Amino acid sequence: MTILGSASGPARRSYDPASESGYPAPPPRMGFFTDTSVCIGCKACEVACKEWNHVPEDGLALTGMSYDNSVGLSADTWRRVAFIEQRKPVADGQDQFRWLMASDVCKHCTHAACLDVCPTGALFRTEFGTVVVQEDVCNGCGYCVPACPYGVIDRRQDDGRAWKCTLCYDRLGDGMEPACAKACPTESIQFGPLDELRERAAARVTQLHASGVADARLYGEDPDDGVGGDGAFFLLLDEPEVYGLPPDPVVTTRDLSAMWRQVGAAAVTLAAGAAAAFAATLLGRRT
Amino acid sequence: MSHAKVTREGLQDARPGREAKPGTPTQRRRTGRRAEQPMVPPAEFASYYGKPVLNTPVWRSPDIPGYLFLGGLAGGSSLLAAGAQLTGRPALARASKTAALGAACLGLAGLLHDLGRPARFANMLRVFKVTSPMSVGSWILSGYVPAAGAAAACALIGRLPRTGAAATAAAAVLAPGLASYTAALITDTAVPAWHEGYREMPFVFTGSAAMASGGLGLLAAPLDESQPARNLAVFGVGIEAAAFERMTRRMGMAAEPYRSGRADAYIRAGQALSVLGVAGALLGRAGGRRGRVISALTGASLLAASAATRWGIFHAGLASAADPKYTVVPQRDRLRSRAAGSPPP
Numbered sequence: 001m002t003i004l005g006s007a008s009g010p011a012r013r014s015y016d017p018a019s020e021s022g023y024p025a026p027p028p029r030m031g032f033f034t035d036t037s038v039c040i041g042c043k044a045c046e047v048a049c050k051e052w053n054h055v056p057e058d059g060l061a062l063t064g065m066s067y068d069n070s071v072g073l074s075a076d077t078w079r080r081v082a083f084i085e086q087r088k089p090v091a092d093g094q095d096q097f098r099w100l101m102a103s104d105v106c107k108h109c110t111h112a113a114c115l116d117v118c119p120t121g122a123l124f125r126t127e128f129g130t131v132v133v134q135e136d137v138c139n140g141c142g143y144c145v146p147a148c149p150y151g152v153i154d155r156r157q158d159d160g161r162a163w164k165c166t167l168c169y170d171r172l173g174d175g176m177e178p179a180c181a182k183a184c185p186t187e188s189i190q191f192g193p194l195d196e197l198r199e200r201a202a203a204r205v206t207q208l209h210a211s212g213v214a215d216a217r218l219y220g221e222d223p224d225d226g227v228g229g230d231g232a233f234f235l236l237l238d239e240p241e242v243y244g245l246p247p248d249p250v251v252t253t254r255d256l257s258a259m260w261r262q263v264g265a266a267a268v269t270l271a272a273g274a275a276a277a278f279a280a281t282l283l284g285r286r287t
Numbered sequence: 288m289s290h291a292k293v294t295r296e297g298l299q300d301a302r303p304g305r306e307a308k309p310g311t312p313t314q315r316r317r318t319g320r321r322a323e324q325p326m327v328p329p330a331e332f333a334s335y336y337g338k339p340v341l342n343t344p345v346w347r348s349p350d351i352p353g354y355l356f357l358g359g360l361a362g363g364s365s366l367l368a369a370g371a372q373l374t375g376r377p378a379l380a381r382a383s384k385t386a387a388l389g390a391a392c393l394g395l396a397g398l399l400h401d402l403g404r405p406a407r408f409a410n411m412l413r414v415f416k417v418t419s420p421m422s423v424g425s426w427i428l429s430g431y432v433p434a435a436g437a438a439a440a441c442a443l444i445g446r447l448p449r450t451g452a453a454a455t456a457a458a459a460v461l462a463p464g465l466a467s468y469t470a471a472l473i474t475d476t477a478v479p480a481w482h483e484g485y486r487e488m489p490f491v492f493t494g495s496a497a498m499a500s501g502g503l504g505l506l507a508a509p510l511d512e513s514q515p516a517r518n519l520a521v522f523g524v525g526i527e528a529a530a531f532e533r534m535t536r537r538m539g540m541a542a543e544p545y546r547s548g549r550a551d552a553y554i555r556a557g558q559a560l561s562v563l564g565v566a567g568a569l570l571g572r573a574g575g576r577r578g579r580v581i582s583a584l585t586g587a588s589l590l591a592a593s594a595a596t597r598w599g600i601f602h603a604g605l606a607s608a609a610d611p612k613y614t615v616v617p618q619r620d621r622l623r624s625r626a627a628g629s630p631p632p
Contacts, residue, residue, distance in 0.1 A: 140403015
């Protein structure tokens, strides 16, 4: 998943999820590049997201986890800033305190497990290549929740349906950028065509490495990773798990054909066992 | 601090915020004892305050583990019913058909109850998606329940024998799918203790289904007809035990949740009850009243064993999703071995 400077990778497959989903001439795939190195933890993205999308309040507890009181993404938290306090050698090699902040969001995977397992078709791929829940279709089966390798989508308690970031599908349709990107004062959250964002991100990593920030790495940018690359990817300053992100996520449906094969074999075994259970009584009678 | 100049033509010499260098030492450094301690506790793997990476499944007990058990019981019972009908064992056929319908309906009720929007259950039938085991299962159920219902109704009222036979056959055709698809349902997730077992889980489930339906046959059918149920149950115990053993050996770290906490208690109870069940099945061959009592106890213990295993598997999944260790460590190992195997860039 981690690529340091994308130029060194092999030639990129251009898998476009929107055209694979049947859109004849989709617009460019849109996404987020969240550069956590300039995040100041202001939470404007959280607030903008909640306001624009009418995401309900989900508790006002203080967690003691630095400045993070949202804890994780959920049905009622679609953008949220992680805060990590560390004692670590930084740019000039000195051992000192650093404070990492990172705004997390739905990754809008190229191969999205939530979308694959949704039995109602409520989750769908938009023309922008993003993944969105149709709230008038979702029946709250909850399958998408354990399917997501990032712990993003969740079921809203009082409402019973699954909710997550829509990458502001309504705003995109009107040519506007998502609320979180609009509100971000440091351009930590950058919105745009994914190809352009990947170029920008590669340049940024190169720049950071040149200025001595050896920790800088991209996360979710590689189209060859376990989910086919993320529509929303990140520049991180430490291992992904430090931010609560899985280091090597894999879309569970990658193994689906093997699963169905095993299910088929087990089903045949059961039928054969039942037949044998009756056949054995015939043998028993004869002897 | 910005050095940009505001002119009539706009900002000059502006440094966009994203060009800032993180980790540059600030002037007000605090060192030594006055420094704040890092909040992330030391551990052999890194995590975000020990919080899970995955969102915990919203599926609840008893709805979902109950459905895993009842779906298996229904599937196995339909197979027993068809066999009993073919080989002239009417009492076993009747008991199995009734059990199949009852189990399927109860399981379906559990599924409906677990939906966030039960009134929208029919949305399951908007689409057919092979990538969604739940979609496949919904279609299997929507074919199976009417067939099992017709089979049971004809057997109980004693009319329409041909319709009854056709329905019994239809239910038996769908039954192995019903008993096994639930393994794909839970393994087609990111939950480590479920997903990592995807090769053996279907065999654990069909073994458990055979055990449960055989147990029910022993419990409900008279002694002179229950021999196939006894055979099926012993077969099921063997398949389930072997598959479960193989699964937990192969899964590595992801098998740990099966050996601790609530899951462990359920799994152990299931193993003890299936041993009792097999012992009872072998002893219960004796005829008479004593044989009947042993058969009934054996059947009950096999049913309970199957249920306990399903609950154990369910809780192991929840535990593995709630602990970031099971997500992070295997993925980190995978990255490490991939890095070791491939040439450095």
